[in-house]
Amino acid sequence: MGKLLRKIAPKIGAKVLVEPEWGIVGQLTFKNGKRSYFRSNVIDINPLGASEISRDKAYADFFLRRLGYPTVGGKTFFSKDFCKVLTSKRNASAALAYAKKIGFPVIAKPNNQSHGRGVFLAENAKQLRRALNAIFKIDRIALAQPFVSGDDYRVVVLDNEVISAYQRVPLSVTGDGHSTILQLLRKKQRAFDKIRRDTRVPLADLRMLRKLRRQKLSLRSVPEKGTTIVLLDNANLSSGGESVDVTRIIHSSLKKLAINITKDMGLRLCGVDLLVTGNISKKPKKVSIIEINSAPGLDHYAQSGKAQEKIVENLYMHVLKKMSRN
Numbered sequence: 001m002g003k004l005l006r007k008i009a010p011k012i013g014a015k016v017l018v019e020p021e022w023g024i025v026g027q028l029t030f031k032n033g034k035r036s037y038f039r040s041n042v043i044d045i046n047p048l049g050a051s052e053i054s055r056d057k058a059y060a061d062f063f064l065r066r067l068g069y070p071t072v073g074g075k076t077f078f079s080k081d082f083c084k085v086l087t088s089k090r091n092a093s094a095a096l097a098y099a100k101k102i103g104f105p106v107i108a109k110p111n112n113q114s115h116g117r118g119v120f121l122a123e124n125a126k127q128l129r130r131a132l133n134a135i136f137k138i139d140r141i142a143l144a145q146p147f148v149s150g151d152d153y154r155v156v157v158l159d160n161e162v163i164s165a166y167q168r169v170p171l172s173v174t175g176d177g178h179s180t181i182l183q184l185l186r187k188k189q190r191a192f193d194k195i196r197r198d199t200r201v202p203l204a205d206l207r208m209l210r211k212l213r214r215q216k217l218s219l220r221s222v223p224e225k226g227t228t229i230v231l232l233d234n235a236n237l238s239s240g241g242e243s244v245d246v247t248r249i250i251h252s253s254l255k256k257l258a259i260n261i262t263k264d265m266g267l268r269l270c271g272v273d274l275l276v277t278g279n280i281s282k283k284p285k286k287v288s289i290i291e292i293n294s295a296p297g298l299d300h301y302a303q304s305g306k307a308q309e310k311i312v313e314n315l316y317m318h319v320l321k322k323m324s325r326n
Contacts, residue, residue: 001041002026004302008317012324030324041297043269043316045323050266054294057111057143060265064289067264069257071289072275074145076111077132082140092132095144096125105147108132110139114293116236120207121147127210134206148288150275152235153246155258156296156315157270159322162258163315165250166301166308167280171201171208171232171240175223181212181231182219188240197303201240208232243301243308249281261292269319271296 002018009016009028018026028036028044036044042051053059058076065071077095078088099106099122108131109119118138120131128144135142156164173184182203189201202208203219208231212218215229223229235241254274262270271293278285302312 001038001043001299004299004313004316005038005320008313009320011317012320014320014324028320028323030320032324034324036323040295041299042295043319043323045269045319046267046294051294054265054267054270054292055112057109057291058141060292063265064261064292069261069289070287072107072145072148074107074143077142077144079136079140079142092129092136095132095142096128098144099125099128102146104128107145107147108135109143109145110135111141111143112139114297115238116232116234116241117238119234119236121211121233123214130206148275150277150286150288151280152290153250153254153274153276153280154296155250155254155272155274156298157258157262157267157272158315158318159268160259160263162247162250162255163318164298164311165245165247165254165258167244167246168235168237169242169244170230170235172228172230172242173223175225175227175229177225178222180220180222181217181229184223185219185231192240192303195303195305198299199238199240199303202232205232205239207234237301245308245311246280247311251281251283253283254280254287257287261289265292267292267294268322269296270294 002023006016013031015029016026025039038044053063061071075098077090078086080091083091105121105123106128108122108128118135122128122131132142152168154166154168155162173181173188185201185203192199211231211233232239237243258272261272273290275288275290276284298312302309
């Protein structure tokens with residue numbers, strides 16, 4: 001964030017001061033003397049309460065559902081130690097019972113993490129148990145959700161306007177007829193490095209190995225030329241996914257949905273993550289809200305190409321101008 005702001009802020013006469021040791025936090029000083037602060041991808045534009053709720057997937061889902069929005073839904077469960085603190089019985093065993101009730105497969109994810117970290121597709125009790133063990137190492141709250149199919153999109157809203165929308169495609173490789181999947185992944189990593197995309201291809205990710213096994217493949221498999229192998233169930237750009245810009249073609253009903261969600265959740269800047277069935281340029285057959293993000297980190301999106309980099313620069317220029325006036 002600091003690097004991007006240092007690049008664009010002078011264009012509107014603003015100054016940027018970044019704490020030099022770690023380069024994570026910084027201060028913006030606008031021409032009118034107003035000061036604002038940022039930390040990592042969190043920029044000082046949204047109210048604190050609304051931002052905190054949006055960071056908690058379960059709380060955000062509660063309010064979205066009460067407001068009548070079509071969320072994926074789900075239920076939270078707690079680590080063994082946190083169950084003791086809360087005197088709750090919603091432990092891993094309760095999560096397994098819930099999953100059997102709603103039916104496999106289910107999505108298990110940390111309640112307070114981002115960038116797709118710790119998101120698992122569990123097709124049976126054994127896989128869910130392993131997923132929960134992994135999740136509870138990084139978060140004391142796990143969210144179990146029914147699996148919902150659809151294409152994954154992020155719609156970024158700023159003050160009643162959609163300023164960016166893109167499809168997120170999961171990490172995949174396309175066979176050349178002679179390279180193994182592992183070799184293709186290393187080739188993809190070199191391509192990321194070449195364009196200075198700050199993404200590490202997860203070569204030893206347990207989720208990827210399970211995805212390959214479900215397809216009766218391994219890292220040593222050699223896909224046929226032209227055959228695309230999807231390697232992860234989540235489509236986050238931070239885990240090697242790709243982006244396809246749809247800002248110009250996204251249907252007006254989806255724009256309106258994202259704008260209303262942002263406004264109703266008390267936010268000004270928001271990334272609304274959607275699962276959509278059907279053509280994005282037409283009124284969708286089905287849409288489900290995955291989650292919302294009050295600090296939609298767009299670093300990986302910006303690194304995916306020159307056009308995307310320009311979109312993100314224009315987006316944050318828009319944000320800075322709004323902040324300078326309010």
